[in-house]
Amino acid sequence: VEQTLAHGGLISNKQNPDGTRTPYEMNINYFDALSDPHSDEAPDLQVARFMAAQAIMLTLQGVPGIYFHSLLGSRNWPEGVQQSGSSRAINRQKLTCAELETALADPSSLRAQVFIQYSALLHRRAGSPAFHPQGTQKVLDVGRGVFGMQRTSPDGTHRMLCLQNVTDRPQNAADYTLQPYQGLWLEM
Secondary structure, three states: OHHHHHOOOEEEEEEOOOOOEEEEEEEOOHHHHHOOOOOOOOHHHHHHHHHHHHHHHHHOOOOOOOOHHHHOOOOOOHHHHHHHOOHHHHHOOOOOHHHHHHHHHOOOOHHHHHHHHHHHHHHHHHOOHHHOOOOEEEEEOOOOOEEEEEEEOOOOOOEEEEEEEOOOOOEEEOOEEEOOOOEEEEEO
């Protein structure tokens, strides 16, 4: 809750029977939840951290649910909250087709960087039977700082080793050195 507020997000509370209030919803774009929009941190590192989180989600069994604004690396939209009076509007920016086309046409834009990397992950995922929604998954203990997952196709003929560095430092796992927030999906 504190990090959400520090990163420009909002908190929706519920009223309890005893008169107290309890947070029940964090209103923030996921990109900003992971990276402080006010920091001087390199945008490339912020994109890498965000994509690491999305890559982990894409390794999980089932059909992934991808929020439109995550696909585009959207940031918080406080103007929407002011316009609508709803805290939820912070992560529901209304984009025109022209705005989106302009952003995606500029490879240096945050939206283009996220979209290009996200698209590559989705194509890779779709191209491997190991990621079949009914395939199996096994979380692997590959060391601190690295999320490891093995995915196997339903018929057992295709396997994928998924390694994801979840830190801002290089990590070693399964005989591979992963740079900060780097991920590897390796056919086995």
